[in-house]
Amino acid sequence: MFVIEKKLEELGITLPAPLGPSPLAEHVVARQSGELLFIGGVGPIKNNMPSITGRLVRDMKHEDGYAAARQSALNLLSVIKNELGDLDRVAEFVRLVGYVASDDDFYDQHMILNGASHLLNEVFGEKGSHVCTAVGVNVLPFNVPVILDAVVRVTPQKEVTA
Amino acid sequence: MFVIEKKLEELGITLPAPLGPSPLAEHVVARQSGELLFIGGVGPIKNNMPSITGRLVRDMKHEDGYAAARQSALNLLSVIKNELGDLDRVAEFVRLVGYVASDDDFYDQHMILNGASHLLNEVFGEKGSHVCTAVGVNVLPFNVPVILDAVVRVTPQKEVTA
Amino acid sequence: MFVIEKKLEELGITLPAPLGPSPLAEHVVARQSGELLFIGGVGPIKNNMPSITGRLVRDMKHEDGYAAARQSALNLLSVIKNELGDLDRVAEFVRLVGYVASDDDFYDQHMILNGASHLLNEVFGEKGSHVCTAVGVNVLPFNVPVILDAVVRVTPQKEVTA
Numbered sequence: 001m002f003v004i005e006k007k008l009e010e011l012g013i014t015l016p017a018p019l020g021p022s023p024l025a026e027h028v029v030a031r032q033s034g035e036l037l038f039i040g041g042v043g044p045i046k047n048n049m050p051s052i053t054g055r056l057v058r059d060m061k062h063e064d065g066y067a068a069a070r071q072s073a074l075n076l077l078s079v080i081k082n083e084l085g086d087l088d089r090v091a092e093f094v095r096l097v098g099y100v101a102s103d104d105d106f107y108d109q110h111m112i113l114n115g116a117s118h119l120l121n122e123v124f125g126e127k128g129s130h131v132c133t134a135v136g137v138n139v140l141p142f143n144v145p146v147i148l149d150a151v152v153r154v155t156p157q158k159e160v161t162a
Numbered sequence: 163m164f165v166i167e168k169k170l171e172e173l174g175i176t177l178p179a180p181l182g183p184s185p186l187a188e189h190v191v192a193r194q195s196g197e198l199l200f201i202g203g204v205g206p207i208k209n210n211m212p213s214i215t216g217r218l219v220r221d222m223k224h225e226d227g228y229a230a231a232r233q234s235a236l237n238l239l240s241v242i243k244n245e246l247g248d249l250d251r252v253a254e255f256v257r258l259v260g261y262v263a264s265d266d267d268f269y270d271q272h273m274i275l276n277g278a279s280h281l282l283n284e285v286f287g288e289k290g291s292h293v294c295t296a297v298g299v300n301v302l303p304f305n306v307p308v309i310l311d312a313v314v315r316v317t318p319q320k321e322v323t324a
Numbered sequence: 325m326f327v328i329e330k331k332l333e334e335l336g337i338t339l340p341a342p343l344g345p346s347p348l349a350e351h352v353v354a355r356q357s358g359e360l361l362f363i364g365g366v367g368p369i370k371n372n373m374p375s376i377t378g379r380l381v382r383d384m385k386h387e388d389g390y391a392a393a394r395q396s397a398l399n400l401l402s403v404i405k406n407e408l409g410d411l412d413r414v415a416e417f418v419r420l421v422g423y424v425a426s427d428d429d430f431y432d433q434h435m436i437l438n439g440a441s442h443l444l445n446e447v448f449g450e451k452g453s454h455v456c457t458a459v460g461v462n463v464l465p466f467n468v469p470v471i472l473d474a475v476v477r478v479t480p481q482k483e484v485t486a
Contacts, residue, residue: 022272024272024273025275025276026276026283027258027275027279027293029293030293031254031257031291031292033254034358040259041272041294094357095355095364097364101298102463107463107465107466109464110346110349113349113351114348121350129352129355130352130355131351131363133364133471133473135461135471136465137297137462138264138266139264139265139267140269140271140297141269141270141272143269147295149259153358184434187435187438188438188442189420190455191455192455193418193454195359195416195477196358196477200419200455201455202419202420202455202457203434203455299462300426300460301426301427301428301431302433302459302460303434309458311457
């Protein structure tokens with residue numbers, strides 16, 4: 001029971017408080033449809049502020065971008081936990097799209113997003129395996145360097161309680 | 163019966179003619195798979211022309227971008243109606259990704275997309291609640307300021323006729 | 325049997341070797357969830373190298389971008405074949421998102437992506453019909469001009485063996 005929570009503890013990871021949508025936005029951060037849970041617009045927000053702002057690599061080093069992707073993935077897990085009540089209900093991660101604010105000559109978006117992918121693999125093992133599309137963009141909301149959009153397959157509630 | 167049509171009438175909203183794909187494009191604008199309806203590439207096209215062109219905020223004010231997002235969402239509803247025959251077959255909106263053509267120092271993509279989100283909430287209430295990922299990009303097809311990509315869950319036809 | 329393979333042969337198309345994720349990336353290129361197969365981050369890679377690099381139209385002509393989109397779609401088919409064992413298991417294409425590395429004043433992303441859409445229609449006929457969202461971005465991983473993200477509906481294995 002609570003396999004994933006135990007794993008997080010082993011790894012010394014404390015999840016942040018669940019991220020809501022930005023105060024003025026008229027949408028939600030997670031929505032389940034059938035077995036699929038869609039989570040959108042998750043960035044490296046920490047205590048209601050971007051943990052870092054700007055573009056790769058004009059404004060930050062690779063490792064800062066990687067850390068921003070990891071922070072975004074921690075927020076993603078927190079949103080999922082808040083939505084499902086329990087991270088063990090994640091049947092598998094399916095897909096990430098990661099947008100990386102990039103200079104015109106920065107070509108390593110996929111390496112930055114490894115900060116998110118690595119966390120999912122670390123915490124969920126084979127269930128964390130996912131498709132990832134890395135995209136460079138000139139700018140993102142709140143001037144964050146990374147935004148994640150995710151699709152997760154969820155175990156139906158009855159299977160869990162059985 | 164025709165709950166949504168009545169709501170549109172109450173709100174004084176007349177849907178535009180359904181948008182097709184751009185004349186030379188080799189794709190469709192909507193495709194249903196199982197219970198999910200995918201709609202892609204919907205922008206602020208009006209009478210076969212962009213209702214506005216350019217980037218936020220070099221070429222237009224916030225309120226023009228917001229209006230462009232709303233126009234895109236009206237087109238989205240028109241496409242869905244054309245596809246399903248009846249907007250009451252929308253079980254729920256699931257996800258929007260909104261791309262906003264943005265200057266490098268424009269960080270309010272999520273506020274622009276509220277123009278779309280607000281319409282969905284206004285017309286569909288709780289069923290209109292959706293995840294939204296706001297992304298800034300340097301340029302979009304036809305030089306439009308906003309493009310929407312949506313996933314909607316559809317009520318199976320048998321349930322409706324029952 | 326092997327309808328699609330025969331079609332490829334008729335069209336004189338030989339699929340490339342299946343693309344893996346970039347060597348250092350911590351994700352996979354395809355993931356099935358229920359009936360949906362998600363494929364992400366597929367670009368015009370050929371023999372482990374981008375077949376072309378740069379942006380439309382600063383670095384290449386329209387026809388080179390179109391060819392890059394077609395090469396990306398060939399890689400997409402190769403990934404799908406590798407994943408499913410047999411392209412006849414594709415029930416239908418559902419959705420493409422195509423990112424096109426673009427100058428700030430390039431507005432024909434949808435025409436570039438026709439290179440991918442045309443191939444899907446050519447090979448799969450009605451089953452190849454799909455929604456396509458064309459997005460311009462300032463830069464993509466490995467400096468490729470096109471990246472595709474796809475959702476495909478898959479025929480359950482039992483139906484195929486029946």
